[in-house]
Amino acid sequence: MxxxxxxxxxxxxxxxxxxxVEKVSFSLKKGQTLGIVGESGCxxxxxxxxxxxxxxxxxxxxxxxxxLDGLSLFxxxxxxxxxxxxxxxxxxxxxxxxxxxxxxxxxxQVEEVLKVHFNFSKKERRERIYQLLxxxxxxxxxxxxxxxxxxxxxxxxxxxxxxxxxxxxPEILIADEPTTALDPTLQIQxxxxxxxxxxxxxxxxxxxxHDLALVRYLADQIAVFYAGEIxxxxxxxxxxxxxxxxxxxxLISIFEKxxxxxxxxxVNLLNKPKGCRYGERCFLDCKEGHKEHPELLxxxxxxxxxxWKYV
Amino acid sequence: MCEESKDKVIVEVREVWKSYPIRKxxxxxxxxxxxxxxxxxxxxxEVVCLLGESGCxxxxxxxxxxxxxxxxxxxxxxxxxxxxxxxxxxxxxxxxxxxxxFQDPYSSLNPRYKVKELxxxxxxxxxSSDYQKALAKVEEVLEKVGLGSEILEKYPHSLSGGQRQRxxxxxxxxxxxxxxxxxxxxxALDVTIQAQILxxxxxxxxxxxxxYLLITHSTSIALxxxxxxxxxxxxxxxxxxxxxxxxxxxxxxxxxxxxNSRPEFISKNNQKVKxxxxxxxPSPFLxxxxxxxxxxxxxxxxxxxxxxxxxxxxASYHLIACYKR
Numbered sequence: 001m002x003x004x005x006x007x008x009x010x011x012x013x014x015x016x017x018x019x020x021v022e023k024v025s026f027s028l029k030k031g032q033t034l035g036i037v038g039e040s041g042c043x044x045x046x047x048x049x050x051x052x053x054x055x056x057x058x059x060x061x062x063x064x065x066x067x068l069d070g071l072s073l074f075x076x077x078x079x080x081x082x083x084x085x086x087x088x089x090x091x092x093x094x095x096x097x098x099x100x101x102x103x104x105x106x107x108x109q110v111e112e113v114l115k116v117h118f119n120f121s122k123k124e125r126r127e128r129i130y131q132l133l134x135x136x137x138x139x140x141x142x143x144x145x146x147x148x149x150x151x152x153x154x155x156x157x158x159x160x161x162x163x164x165x166x167x168x169x170p171e172i173l174i175a176d177e178p179t180t181a182l183d184p185t186l187q188i189q190x191x192x193x194x195x196x197x198x199x200x201x202x203x204x205x206x207x208x209x210h211d212l213a214l215v216r217y218l219a220d221q222i223a224v225f226y227a228g229e230i231x232x233x234x235x236x237x238x239x240x241x242x243x244x245x246x247x248x249x250x251l252i253s254i255f256e257k258x259x260x261x262x263x264x265x266x267v268n269l270l271n272k273p274k275g276c277r278y279g280e281r282c283f284l285d286c287k288e289g290h291k292e293h294p295e296l297l298x299x300x301x302x303x304x305x306x307x308w309k310y311v
Numbered sequence: 312m313c314e315e316s317k318d319k320v321i322v323e324v325r326e327v328w329k330s331y332p333i334r335k336x337x338x339x340x341x342x343x344x345x346x347x348x349x350x351x352x353x354x355x356x357e358v359v360c361l362l363g364e365s366g367c368x369x370x371x372x373x374x375x376x377x378x379x380x381x382x383x384x385x386x387x388x389x390x391x392x393x394x395x396x397x398x399x400x401x402x403x404x405x406x407x408x409x410x411x412x413f414q415d416p417y418s419s420l421n422p423r424y425k426v427k428e429l430x431x432x433x434x435x436x437x438x439s440s441d442y443q444k445a446l447a448k449v450e451e452v453l454e455k456v457g458l459g460s461e462i463l464e465k466y467p468h469s470l471s472g473g474q475r476q477r478x479x480x481x482x483x484x485x486x487x488x489x490x491x492x493x494x495x496x497x498x499a500l501d502v503t504i505q506a507q508i509l510x511x512x513x514x515x516x517x518x519x520x521x522x523y524l525l526i527t528h529s530t531s532i533a534l535x536x537x538x539x540x541x542x543x544x545x546x547x548x549x550x551x552x553x554x555x556x557x558x559x560x561x562x563x564x565x566x567x568x569x570x571n572s573r574p575e576f577i578s579k580n581n582q583k584v585k586x587x588x589x590x591x592x593p594s595p596f597l598x599x600x601x602x603x604x605x606x607x608x609x610x611x612x613x614x615x616x617x618x619x620x621x622x623x624x625x626a627s628y629h630l631i632a633c634y635k636r
Contacts, residue, residue: 183364185568186364251503254506255531
């Protein structure tokens with residue numbers, strides 16, 4: 001059975017019916033890594049947050065469900081959720097400077113998680129904090145634990161964030177652009193760390209990014225998002241050797257050489273075209289694409305794509 | 312900086328030092344150096360790229376070139392004229408020639424101005440107060456950056472990131488500059504939009520014979536646009552080389568680190584990362600003894616601790632600051 005299953009997840013604005021994430025489904029086995037790639041505003045962060053049943057103000061789920069080990073996350077009462085957030089599913093956010101509380105020390109912030117989820121004595125908690133901090137590669141954890149976020153460098157802050165996420169001993173870790181705010185040399189260090197942690201703790205990782213190179217390094221499976229939908233989902237190497245959707249093909253060629261720009265801007269969700277949402281930027285000019293938006297097609301048991309070309 | 316040639320030099324900085332005070336304990340001021348003895352020349356039609364991690368002084372150098380910051384020591388020359396000796400009239404003539412595009416298009420445009428007002432303002436201030444002429448110029452420039460005139464009546468908040476960055480670029484082009492300082496022009500944008508802006512920058516450079524000072528930490532952008540690469544580390548220039556010789560020269564260990572720290576993407580197989588660093592960039596407050604890069608250098612030796620290496624000329628197209636090269 002799949003450990004995490006997302007079924008037809010559709011989220012959108014509260015007042016009017018405007019889906020921002022539409023019919024997203026994927027499933028993951030324990031210990032697997034899913035990479036979510038897409039441009040900004042394509043709904044990848046919303047999908048990540050909704051796995052914790054967190055929604056930004058003004059956004060509600062329309063339909064769909066998320067199953068964690070058979071437990072439906074959207075049907076249990078809020079109180080039950082407290083035991084899951086941070087304990088079974090944890091999240092690392094993009095910018096550690098805004099995500100950490102500036103007036104609390106690192107120690108206090110990690111301790112809070114331990115206080116909520118475990119019955120440790122003060123001494124045990126302290127030891128656990130030092131252990132966590134050294135696990136994420138912070139040298140001299142006893143000194144660093146007492147510093148405030150602004151006193152740490154970017155890389156250390158992100159490590160502290162990861163320590164916080166790991167404090168509840170989660171089974172699923174959602175990493176929402178964990179390296180975007182970092183320098184490339186530090187980026188690779190954090191990626192390495194995530195890779196090691198994943199293996200040691202048997203974490204199921206959901207890695208959200210817009211950088212295909214990073215996702216290739218970590219993920220077993222990649223979902224490409226466009227305009228709130230999955231346009232292609234496949235195992236990593238299959239996607240890179242044989243990308244089917246024109247959008248994925250363009251994304252990959254942009255990385256190879258910068259000279260292939262996409263025409264126009266991403267589709268405006270307020271004003272969706274009648275036909276294929278990618279139609280305007282697509283290099284294929286298919287007839288069906290002008291009339292109707294394609295469904296997600298099952299090419300084979302592990303590869304799904306949303307394009308008329310493969311009907 | 313690399314070779315003396317007859318090309319026209321637009322901007323030159325000569326051995327500039329810049330420090331920022333950090334804290335005052337009683338009456339004692341401590342400060343750290345953001346730039347140490349940096350020299351640079353930008354010629355007409357050349358793209359110079361400053362490469363380095365955050366906190367290495369790239370932006371400070373950009374600001375000094377723009378005259379937004381004054382150096383502690385050293386001189387800045389615009390078109391061969393020392394900035395310290397310019398009178399205000401001469402300064403006003405030269406000022407529009409050196410322009411900037413900043414990193415974040417969301418905060419660099421005034422949210423209370425319409426695009427039209429944003430674009431017209433620099434023209435009215437610098438050239439003439441003829442509104443109609445200014446408007447004609449604005450439309451001409453908008454076309455160059457690939458925007459339609461329907462955008463004129465909009466406010467920045469209703470534009471997308473790519474459009475905003477184009478407006479910011481149009482704003483500099485109105486003044487027909489010779490040099491544009493691009494401070495991380497695409498790092499706030501998506502990859503697909505990034506490619507559009509980079510293409511635009513390349514085309515504009517060729518059609519208008521512009522020079523750029525490109526400040527970035529992305530090696531792929533640098534390789535795409537730059538003619539001359541300047542690698543900085545902790546406020547010092549550690550390597551200068553021409554892009555054409557990128558494959559041929561024996562690089563500084565830091566340059567190798569920068570270029571190899573991305574996971575290999577293009578290759579058919581999922582390769583492992585070639586170089587790994589364990590250490591982070593040292594704090595500029597506690598400048599290390601000896602070579603600045605010592606703590607992270609994979610090729611370090613005892614001799615590297617004897618002092619900070621100076622930039623030496625290896626070939627006409629290559630300067631490097633390392634004891635081992």
